[in-house]
């Protein structure tokens with residue numbers, strides 16, 4: 001997969017990315033590859049990460065303070081864990097240029113919108129975002145320029161946000177290869193609870209349960225992990241800080257979805273206990289059709305296959 005060739009003119013004067021992990025470094029790489037910003041500034045709270053970003057050469061300037069990072073920036077994108085968004089907003093607030101656009105990439109939107117609004121001045125535009133694209137890896141070496149290509153990027157601008165600011169951010173994501181959708185933070189958080197947050201929780205849980213059982217099975221968990229379990233271990237290898245913050249900041253929607261999930265699981269348990277094969281068969285037939293429709297619309301392009309190419 002490749003990105004389109006560089007633009008003749010940058011879309012943005014000065015773009016600042018704060019938090020140079022998987023997502024922040026992927027934005028830097030995509031913006032650089034397509035020449036989307038006149039000047040590309042990076043900042044990370046970790047000195048080791050800042051040094052690595054300098055070595056990788058993926059920014060024009062690696063700032064050493066939040067103040068230096070955002071000075072003169074037209075767009076600032078916060079790419080730190082959801083629980084750190086408020087502190088970063090507070091640190092940059094006094095140094096922002098009036099009229100600047102402040103965005104983020106957090107996997108939760110309601111809590112982040114509140115944190116940004118609490119700390120940022122009224123003379124900047126807040127346009128929160130979430131690229132629905134990622135991997136189980138973290139850090140500046142994990143990023144790649146095509147991460148967002150053909151993926152969704154969801155924007156959740158508060159009511160009354162300047163349409164020109166939304167259009168500018170939308171244009172940036174589109175130029176990085178993403179498809180842009182706009183929705184409310186509440187809707188985003190419910191949809192992502194079912195499609196991303198609870199699936200991650202299930203993966204963490206099944207791998208934890210298997211690890212607890214391992215003493216009983218004497219490492220058969222590892223030996224036979226070529227099956228469906230292996231797919232769960234990939235998801236369960238995702239960053240602990242990031243995912244702790246996701247669950248602490250989307251509690252309401254996650255608990256709502258978990259309630260439904262638990263009810264459905266109990267129904268399956270009952271069907272197995274009473275040998276109601278038709279119930280199991282009907283559900284598995286429906287879920288197979290869902291998987292196939294996802295493949296048809298091209299949303300499942302990069303998933304590891306583990307040798308089961310016939311599905």
Ligand SMILES: NC(=O)C1=CN([C@@H]2O[C@H](COP(=O)(O)OP(=O)(O)OC[C@H]3O[C@@H](n4cnc5c(N)ncnc54)[C@H](O)[C@@H]3O)[C@@H](O)[C@H]2O)C=CC1
Pocket residue numbers: 018019020021022023024043044045046049079080081082084087088105106107108130131132133134135136137138139140239242246
């Ligand atoms: N990992 C994924 O697949 C996806 C993650 N996201 C969201 O993107 C954000 C970043 O995630 P990743 O890039 O995966 O994380 P990461 O762990 O790879 O990078 C986060 C970076 O933020 C820095 N950081 C943490 N606190 C900071 C602070 N107070 N000030 C400055 N820098 C700070 C860390 O040093 C680290 O380099 C999170 O909010 C996450 O929810 C969104 C889509 C996908």
Ligand SMILES: O=C(O)C(=O)Cc1ccc(O)cc1
Pocket residue numbers: 106107131132133134135136196235
């Ligand atoms: O690695 C995977 O399968 C993911 O699901 C990546 C991911 C993680 C968090 C997000 O908010 C969006 C995408």
